[in-house]
Amino acid sequence: MTTLADKNVLLGVTGGIAAYKTPELVRRLRDAGASVRVVMTPGAQAFISPLTLQAVSGHRVHADLLDAEAEAGMGHIELARWADELVIAPATAHAIARLAHGFADDLLATLVLATEARIWVAPAMNRVMWASRPVLDNCQRLQTLGMRLLGPASGSQACGEVGEGRMLEPDEIVAALGDHPRPFLGHRFVVTAGPTHEALDPVRFLGNRSSGRMGFAVAEALAAAGADVDLVAGPVNLTTPPGVTRCDVLTARDMHREVMARIEGATGFIGVAAVADYRPDSVAEHKIKKSEGELALRLVPNPDILADVARHSARPALVMGFAAETRDLANAARDKLARKQLDLIAANLVGEGLAFDCADNALEVFSATGHWSLPEQPKAPLARALVEIMVDCMASKGG
Ligand SMILES: Cc1cc2nc3c(=O)[nH]c(=O)nc-3n(C[C@H](O)[C@H](O)[C@H](O)COP(=O)(O)O)c2cc1C
Numbered sequence: 001m002t003t004l005a006d007k008n009v010l011l012g013v014t015g016g017i018a019a020y021k022t023p024e025l026v027r028r029l030r031d032a033g034a035s036v037r038v039v040m041t042p043g044a045q046a047f048i049s050p051l052t053l054q055a056v057s058g059h060r061v062h063a064d065l066l067d068a069e070a071e072a073g074m075g076h077i078e079l080a081r082w083a084d085e086l087v088i089a090p091a092t093a094h095a096i097a098r099l100a101h102g103f104a105d106d107l108l109a110t111l112v113l114a115t116e117a118r119i120w121v122a123p124a125m126n127r128v129m130w131a132s133r134p135v136l137d138n139c140q141r142l143q144t145l146g147m148r149l150l151g152p153a154s155g156s157q158a159c160g161e162v163g164e165g166r167m168l169e170p171d172e173i174v175a176a177l178g179d180h181p182r183p184f185l186g187h188r189f190v191v192t193a194g195p196t197h198e199a200l201d202p203v204r205f206l207g208n209r210s211s212g213r214m215g216f217a218v219a220e221a222l223a224a225a226g227a228d229v230d231l232v233a234g235p236v237n238l239t240t241p242p243g244v245t246r247c248d249v250l251t252a253r254d255m256h257r258e259v260m261a262r263i264e265g266a267t268g269f270i271g272v273a274a275v276a277d278y279r280p281d282s283v284a285e286h287k288i289k290k291s292e293g294e295l296a297l298r299l300v301p302n303p304d305i306l307a308d309v310a311r312h313s314a315r316p317a318l319v320m321g322f323a324a325e326t327r328d329l330a331n332a333a334r335d336k337l338a339r340k341q342l343d344l345i346a347a348n349l350v351g352e353g354l355a356f357d358c359a360d361n362a363l364e365v366f367s368a369t370g371h372w373s374l375p376e377q378p379k380a381p382l383a384r385a386l387v388e389i390m391v392d393c394m395a396s397k398g399g
Pocket residue numbers: 013014015016017018041042043044091092093094095124125126129
């Protein structure tokens with residue numbers, strides 16, 4: 001059970017449809033022991049009444065910046081000082097844009113600038129809005145400003161569509177705020193994610209269907225477990241999880257170089273990326289023209305990042321790989337575990353709507369002596385389960 005005892009939580013509600021979930025969120029926060037005060041944007045008040053949030057929080061709702069009566073009571077600076085945690089849920093695309101650019105023309109935006117509390121932002125919007133470049137850029141900026149993103153989740157949306165952009169459920173938000181064990185505090189992990197692109201000519205490449213979501217979820221779960229995380233990411237369209245340092249690369253050779261530059265002193269290496277095994281032996285200087293006959297490609301092997309990390313003189317204590325297989329999962333995974341001298345391998349079947357570019361996944365995890373079956377579930381809880389296995393594996397090595 002999450003505890004927020006003695007925490008002052010200021011909840012900022014903005015004008016999205018998910019505002020209807022905020023009375024439940026206030027109740028869950030209070031159940032966890034927090035004192036809760038609520039700030040609403042004018043837009044939020046079109047979706048839910050301040051009276052409802054006053055009733056569930058036990059305090060008058062704060063809504064106006066230029067309100068003489070409110071300033072005479074708990075003014076905006078006192079409110080900013082009072083908060084230990086400022087949670088903006090739901091956070092609309094509009095609110096995210098305003099926060100990313102330091103606006104101070106309503107109470108919530110001004111509080112964000114005036115507080116030293118940890119700031120959490122739970123985006124909630126239609127999936128196409130969420131995937132839009134301005135929203136993704138603004139979220140990236142919030143993170144560089146030290147704000148923590150909560151979600152969003154995937155699923156059915158109020159607009160009738162299905163996709164990424166739903167606000168996290170109230171209990172997930174409360175759990176993210178709560179104190180949780182940090183078994184990897186003081187440890188650094190290097191994680192790879194996404195595909196690699198191997199150029200054929202200036203416009204074409206060999207790639208694969210990896211979305212990077214599993215690797216990003218693993219990086220996020222490790223950071224939540226207290227680790228310093230270096231994430232080396234292939235070409236993906238994802239925001240960097242809170243507390244994670246990201247380096248973007250394109251090719252397997254770039255990824256190999258950036259991983260090797262970070263491996264010394266790392267406790268763990270988690271190779272989630274779907275790295276191309278081969279690349280074209282040469283990259284055409286100009287676009288390859290269509291011609292009548294067949295076109296043969298000659299491929300040469302790429303460096304093997306996992307095997308090189310596992311053989312490195314500064315080998316991390318924990319080296320974990322992923323195996324995407326289309327058949328004979330257990331044998332292929334165990335073979336790769338032994339051949340590449342890994343501590344753990346997480347294997348999944350791919351193809352036919354499985355794993356690649358999907359929100360959910362199922363994994364079979366193997367060590368030399370152990371086997372864990374993780375049933376199909378969203379990638380975030382799956383990644384947290386993997387981190388628990390990593391903790392067990394380190395403990396069994398005496399690390
Ligand atoms: C019915 C309805 C539902 C909306 N839901 C959302 C939403 O879920 N997310 C979002 O970003 N904007 C949504 N909007 C648009 C926002 O209400 C609008 O951008 C507003 O300016 C947000 O103001 P605020 O962020 O200052 O509260 C919705 C608008 C309407 C009319």
